[in-house]
Amino acid sequence: MVIKETGGVKRMNICVTASGEGLDSKVDPRFGRCSYFVIYDPETRRVESVSNAAAFASGGTGIKAAEIIANAGVDVLLTGTVGPNAFSIFSELGINVQVGVKGTVQEAIRQYEAGELQSLQSPNSTPGFGMRKGNGMGKGMKGGGVGRGIDRDN
Amino acid sequence: MKIAIASGKGGTGKTTVSLNLALSLSDVQLFDCDVEEPNCNLFLGFDLEKVEDVVCPVPVINQEKCSICRQCSDFCRYNALAALPDRVLFFPSLCHGCGGCAVLCSEKAIQESQRSLGVIEKAKGESSPEFYRGLLNIGETMTSSVIKTLKKYIDDRKTAILDAPPGTACPVIASIGDVDYCVLVTESTPFGFHDLRLAVDVVRSLKVPFGVIINRWGLGDSRVEEYCKAEGIPILLKIPNDLKIAELYSRGIPFVREMPEWNEKFLGMFEAIKLQLADTEEART
Ligand code: SF4
Numbered sequence: 157m158v159i160k161e162t163g164g165v166k167r168m169n170i171c172v173t174a175s176g177e178g179l180d181s182k183v184d185p186r187f188g189r190c191s192y193f194v195i196y197d198p199e200t201r202r203v204e205s206v207s208n209a210a211a212f213a214s215g216g217t218g219i220k221a222a223e224i225i226a227n228a229g230v231d232v233l234l235t236g237t238v239g240p241n242a243f244s245i246f247s248e249l250g251i252n253v254q255v256g257v258k259g260t261v262q263e264a265i266r267q268y269e270a271g272e273l274q275s276l277q278s279p280n281s282t283p284g285f286g287m288r289k290g291n292g293m294g295k296g297m298k299g300g301g302v303g304r305g306i307d308r309d310n
Numbered sequence: 311m312k313i314a315i316a317s318g319k320g321g322t323g324k325t326t327v328s329l330n331l332a333l334s335l336s337d338v339q340l341f342d343c344d345v346e347e348p349n350c351n352l353f354l355g356f357d358l359e360k361v362e363d364v365v366c367p368v369p370v371i372n373q374e375k376c377s378i379c380r381q382c383s384d385f386c387r388y389n390a391l392a393a394l395p396d397r398v399l400f401f402p403s404l405c406h407g408c409g410g411c412a413v414l415c416s417e418k419a420i421q422e423s424q425r426s427l428g429v430i431e432k433a434k435g436e437s438s439p440e441f442y443r444g445l446l447n448i449g450e451t452m453t454s455s456v457i458k459t460l461k462k463y464i465d466d467r468k469t470a471i472l473d474a475p476p477g478t479a480c481p482v483i484a485s486i487g488d489v490d491y492c493v494l495v496t497e498s499t500p501f502g503f504h505d506l507r508l509a510v511d512v513v514r515s516l517k518v519p520f521g522v523i524i525n526r527w528g529l530g531d532s533r534v535e536e537y538c539k540a541e542g543i544p545i546l547l548k549i550p551n552d553l554k555i556a557e558l559y560s561r562g563i564p565f566v567r568e569m570p571e572w573n574e575k576f577l578g579m580f581e582a583i584k585l586q587l588a589d590t591e592e593a594r595t
């Protein structure tokens with residue numbers, strides 16, 4: 157699923173999990189444990205690098221990392237592996253997760269724009285320690301989140 | 311007196327030792343602290359009854375009242391709460407039930423409810439040994455809470471034998487943390503020796519007096535014995551790699567029941583433990 161940009165009407169923040177800051181740093185396929193989230197706005201070409209404060213958490217890493225992404229107003233996430241907890245947050249918020257990134261952040265964005273990545277339909281990694289056998293679904297949700305609009309008012 | 315039976319890994323004969331020791335003593339309680347896989351009762355065959363539900367508090371978030379101030383999510387060090395742009399999500403499997411989030415929410419949007427972690431069961435009526443076990447719910451991670459609840463049933467006037475879970479992680483610490491003595495069960499094989507050394511590090515750091523039982527003695531080599539000698543660790547008992555013992559085990563029978571001479575040996579070990587404790591007590595004063 158590739159979301160087409162329609163003449164600058166819709167803002168589309170793309171986030172790539174990376175090992176460093178900026179477009180030239182290498183991608184890091186581990187969503188929860190990556191060092192940086194590089195967020196790119198194709199319209200304004202603004203690049204923002206947010207360090208992953210959750211990378212060293214002993215448990216619930218994916219949840220904290222997903223929280224950072226969600227609050228940064230990201231619409232598309234390009235990464236490698238996502239666990240069940242983070243995945244439930246993304247589907248709840250309708251964040252489009254694409255996997256299979258290679259190379260640098262810049263290259264990952266190009267791969268995404270060329271439609272070379274796969275959209276993630278279910279978690280593709282097991283949670284780290286801190287959660288062994290749980291089902292990983294968050295509670296307290298209102299309605300199904302998948303497929304909701306990606307506009308947000310903050 | 312509380313005696314824990316532990317080992318650095320599973321399958322060394324820890325449960326066998328716990329059972330045989332408990333059956334050799336009188337006025338004794340036996341606790342199966344391996345709450346993820348309690349198997350003492352496979353050998354005892356007691357009728358069990360539930361004596362307590364183990365629960366932990368969990369937050370319930372009232373989204374109507376929540377102002378998404380993020381305080382709870384910043385506070386929760388287990389990362390069980392995620393403050394998203396339009397709501398707070400709760401992940402029960404990560405929650406440790408500390409209750410902190412409910413206390414600090416200034417909007418009073420968090421209420422406490424209860425989550426079941428497992429149960430404590432006891433052998434019905436009068437049994438010898440008096441037997442208790444904890445059972446952790448499938449999918450649950452709060453092993454130590456169940457073990458702590460189980461240990462409330464220790465009667466200080468009796469001898470309590472605690473069959474600890476295998477390994478050296480938190481549940482083991484919860485089991486042996488406040489006992490008077492710890493028996494480490496090992497085998498004299500390379501793996502057994504390696505795991506014994508890890509277990510020794512744990513009991514030493516907890517400052518619990520301890521000794522070693524070598525199970526399936528005769529198998530492997532003499533490295534455990536040499537190590538214990540060099541470290542000044544008493545070897546309490548050697549259980550030989552005996553066909554009859556193995557056969558009784560496979561039939562689910564604790565071997566003291568069929569081999570009364572072992573009754574004496576376990577009693578002798580119990581006396582030796584008491585002597586060792588009296589000595590360490592003396593050395594301290
Ligand atoms: S502390 Fe209370 S008001 Fe603030 S985000 Fe948490 S639940 Fe909502």
Ligand code: SF4
Binds near residue numbers: 369390406409411
């Ligand atoms: S009760 Fe404690 S562990 Fe559970 S969500 Fe609240 S703060 Fe986190």
